[in-house]
Amino acid sequence: xxxxxxxxxxxxxxxxxxxxxxxxxxxxxxxxxxxxxxxxxxxxxxxxxxxxxxxxxxxxxxxxxxxxxxxxxxxxxxxxxxxxxxxxxxxxxxxxxxxxxxxxxxxxxxxxxxxxxxxxxxxxxxxxxxxxxxxxxxxxxxxxxxxxxxxxxxxxxxxxxxxxxxxxxxxxxxxxxxxxxxxxxxxxxxxxxxxxxxxxxxxxxxxxxxxxxxxxxxxxxxxxxxxxxxxxxxxxxxxxxxxxxxxxxxxxxxxxxxxxxxxxxxxxxxxxxxxxxxxxxxxxxxxxxxxxxxxxxxxxxxxxxxxxxxxxxxxxxxxxxxxxxxxxxxxx
Numbered sequence: 001x002x003x004x005x006x007x008x009x010x011x012x013x014x015x016x017x018x019x020x021x022x023x024x025x026x027x028x029x030x031x032x033x034x035x036x037x038x039x040x041x042x043x044x045x046x047x048x049x050x051x052x053x054x055x056x057x058x059x060x061x062x063x064x065x066x067x068x069x070x071x072x073x074x075x076x077x078x079x080x081x082x083x084x085x086x087x088x089x090x091x092x093x094x095x096x097x098x099x100x101x102x103x104x105x106x107x108x109x110x111x112x113x114x115x116x117x118x119x120x121x122x123x124x125x126x127x128x129x130x131x132x133x134x135x136x137x138x139x140x141x142x143x144x145x146x147x148x149x150x151x152x153x154x155x156x157x158x159x160x161x162x163x164x165x166x167x168x169x170x171x172x173x174x175x176x177x178x179x180x181x182x183x184x185x186x187x188x189x190x191x192x193x194x195x196x197x198x199x200x201x202x203x204x205x206x207x208x209x210x211x212x213x214x215x216x217x218x219x220x221x222x223x224x225x226x227x228x229x230x231x232x233x234x235x236x237x238x239x240x241x242x243x244x245x246x247x248x249x250x251x252x253x254x255x256x257x258x259x260x261x262x263x264x265x266x267x268x269x270x271x272x273x274x275x276x277x278x279x280x281x282x283x284x285x286x287x288x289x290x291x292x293x294x295x296x297x298x299x300x301x302x303x304x305x306x307x308x309x310x311x312x313x314x315x316x317x318x319x320x321x322x323x324x325x326x327x328x329x330x331x332x
Contacts, residue, residue, distance in 0.1 A: 035204075038063045042070055043184050044080070045208040051195070052202035062198055066191045070207065073190060076101050077183040079125075090125065090176040095169045105179060105186050106164045108288060112182070113159040115308070116296035121268035123162060125176035126153040128264060131273055135257045144262055150271040157268050180264070184208035185247055185291025192287075204241075209287040211245040229278035229319055236325045237317060245287035249294040250279030250319075267299040275299055278319040283330075289314065302326065 035050040036059035049066060053059035076099050078084040082091075085102050089095040095102075112120045130153040134145040144150075156174040163170040171177070179186075188209045195203050201215035204222055212221050221242025225235035229250050239246065251263025251274075262273040275298040282297065284290040289312075297305050297316060306328050309316050315329035 033202075036060060036063065038067070042207045043074065043078075043187065045184075047208065048204070048206045049191075050204040051200060053200060062195060062200060065198070066194055066205075069191055069194055070187060073101060073183075073187045077105070077179050077187070079178060079180065086177060086179060089169055089171065093171045093173065093175070097167065098169045100166070101186075101190075102169065103164055103166055105182065105288075106162060106169065106177075108186070109179070109182055109292070110159055110162070110164075112289075112292035112296065115312075116293070116300065117304075118159065118268055119299050120181060120292050120296035121157060121159045122177045122179055122182070123157050123159055123171075123175055124266045124268050125178040126156045126174065127266045127268075127271055127273070128178065129153065129176070131256050131262060131266075135262070140257075142257065142259055142261065144257075144273065154268075154271045157271075181249070181295035182288060182292045185245065185287035185289070188245065188287035188291075209245060209247040209291050210241060211287045212241045212243055214242050226281050226317055226325075227279075228323070230323055236319065237327070239283065239315075239317075241283070244283055244285060245290045246281060246283050247287060247290035247294045248279055248281040249275075249298050251275050251298070265295065265298040269299075272299075276301070278321060278323070280319075281317040283315040284312070302328075 033052045033054055035052050036056050038049040040047055049063055051059040051062055053062070075081065076085045079087060081087060085095060085099050106122070109120070109122045130145050130149050134140050134149070161172045161175060162177070184207060188205055188207045188211050191207065192205050192211050192213050196213060200213065203213040205211045205213070210224060214221060221240045223238050224241050224246055226237045226239065226248070228234040228236045249265060251265045254264050256262040256264065256273060263275060265275040266273050277298060280294045280297045282290040282294040284293065293314060297318070302318065305316055305318070309329040318326045320326060
């Protein structure tokens with residue numbers, strides 16, 4: 001893709017400012033330790049790290065380590081860098097001695113594809129190409145590409161045709177991958193794991209997806225707001241995040257056409273680029289899971305989402321086309 005993917009940052013905002021703590025929690029939990037913060041851009045989205053460490057210099061060193069890990073993983077998964085492992089794979093159709101992170105994430109992608117009946121599928125990149133080429137033309141039909149063009153792209157979409165092993169990854173001719181529906185979550189998890197392994201007990205990681213780390217296992221955690229896709233400055237709901245992750249997918253963040261009728265959230269079954277919901281948010285134990293499921297749920301009927309939410313023990317919030325918020329899981 002040619003433009004940074006900002007859909008999840010747009011979909012998740014803080015209750016009063018970007019990732020703000022409720023005032024009562026701020027007074028009780030953080031009276032002794034003020035967070036060391038980093039703010040910048042990661043994976044094409046505004047990003048933030050908050051580390052609660054008694055030694056500010058040690059916290060800054062951990063931030064440096066986290067950012068090095070982030071940049072390393074961007075070099076594996078980015079579609080915006082021609083030298084990334086994923087870009088080389090798409091260009092060649094194969095990759096010898098692939099990075100272990102790419103092998104691992106493609107294996108996890110297959111798992112989520114199978115769990116969601118193929119509604120999460122990393123091989124939808126040919127659909128993006130046909131839609132992007134269509135809307136780049138002057139006077140392009142607002143209805144999108146011709147059905148025949150979509151059908152030709154769909155012929156190259158199937159996660160089952162991705163051959164992965166530690167020595168080699170191979171794609172069938174005409175295939176191309178995007179990991180934008182899961183890589184932000186994966187990188188968020190890897191950075192969180194790095195901080196935990198270094199002995200940090202409390203942190204908030206926002207790299208397009210949000211994950212909280214808190215060794216005390218307090219239930220309240222951080223209060224995070226779910227934005228109204230029709231008015232992103234308005235909060236539809238506030239949810240606590242503590243030792244959990246929250247991801248949002250919303251086509252309004254990265255429309256493919258000027259009218260906003262088509263988005264990057266492709267249906268791998270039909271080739272349509274108009275998701276069922278204005279946005280989908282998922283809370284899960286890991287950001288990888290939340291990221292993949294929020295992508296898949298965008299084209300999934302509510303009844304099937306409810307079944308998966310119960311089976312997987314996650315929570316989900318769907319904003320319907322009329323703006324109504326539907327919550328599922330966790331006693332919702």
